[in-house]
Amino acid sequence: MQKSLPFLENPPLKPAIWEHLDDGQRAVVLGKLAQLIAKTATVETKPEAPRHE
Numbered sequence: 001m002q003k004s005l006p007f008l009e010n011p012p013l014k015p016a017i018w019e020h021l022d023d024g025q026r027a028v029v030l031g032k033l034a035q036l037i038a039k040t041a042t043v044e045t046k047p048e049a050p051r052h053e
Helices: 023-042
Strands: none
Touching: none
8 A cells, every 4th residue: 555645735724733842842853753764764675475466
């Protein structure tokens, strides 16, 4: 299953939760996001099982 992200849509009119975070909270969020990106980028992928269509 492939999910699509709405990059081309206009941003929401309400302020994002990001705007309500202080600098310390933003640093924590960015640190966790960086860890997840690094973990995802370094995960060994298993070859897909052959499809029987």
